[in-house]
Amino acid sequence: MRIITGKYKGRHFDIPRTFKARPTTDFAKENIFNVINGYQDWEETSALDLFAGTGSISLELLSRGCRQVISVEKDRDHARFISQCMEKIGADDHILIKGDVFRFLKSCHQKFDLIFADPPYALQELATIPDLIFQYDLLNEDGLLVFEHGKHNDFSTHPHFLEHRSYGSVNFTLFR
Template sequence: MRIITGLYKGRRFDIPRSFKARPTTDFAKENIFNVLAGHIDLEGKQALDLFSGTGSITLELLSRGCDRVVSVEIDRDHHAFIKQCLAKIGAVNCLPLRADALRFVKSCRQKFDFIFADPPYALGELAAIPGMVFASGILSEGGVFVLEHGAKNDFSSDAHFIERREYGSVNFSIFKG
């Protein structure tokens, strides 16, 4: 796993082979962040990484200048790995939480300028995630929400939807608050 650009550009982290989650590919991650540059400047922003998995997006957000990142991952081993990565780069502006991402969305009272969610593609509630995010009020006005998902999902009819990007088998839907 590699950080693409910013303060920690080029830093690599070896993911244990036993992990179920895999990071968003470098190709897909680099491309989606290039697209996002036209929608939001991450410098100084508050960000939320839901279903953090290996922490790849969390680390990228920190490297790109977010003031604070909340990283939510339910798996004990993945959460511990994220904490190890944060310690290696000396990041103190990240709150790694071991929690259920959907429950977090429903109970959170903080607002975020940017939210990224990479749920398991087979998650039964995946199609409901944009509605949950917007109903909860956790996305700041004008904020950007990105949902990574499989090819079969289509969010183009959502009122907040702005575009979809596909990079191989990785699909991103982008929403604006």
């Protein structure tokens, strides 16, 4: 796993082979971040990374200069890996929440400029996540939700739908 651009550009982290998480491919990550660039001023951005997995997105967000990144990851080994990666880069503007995303969403009282959600594609509640984020009012005005999902999901009729991007088997829907 590597960081594509920013102050930590080129840093590599070896993901343990035992991990179940699949990090977003470099190709898809680079392309979706190019899209996000048109919507975000990184230095002013507070970001939330849901289903953080390997921490790839959180690391990329920090590298690009986000003022704060909160990562939520339930798996103990994955959370430990994310913590180790953050220690290696000396991140002091990162908070790791070890816990269930759905519980976190219910109890969160903070709003974010950017929320990136990459749930397991087979997650039964996957389609409910955008609705929950808007129901709990977690985005700032003009905030952006980037939702990674499989090809079988279509959110184009969602009231907050902004655009859809597809990079191979990786799909992103953006909401505002």
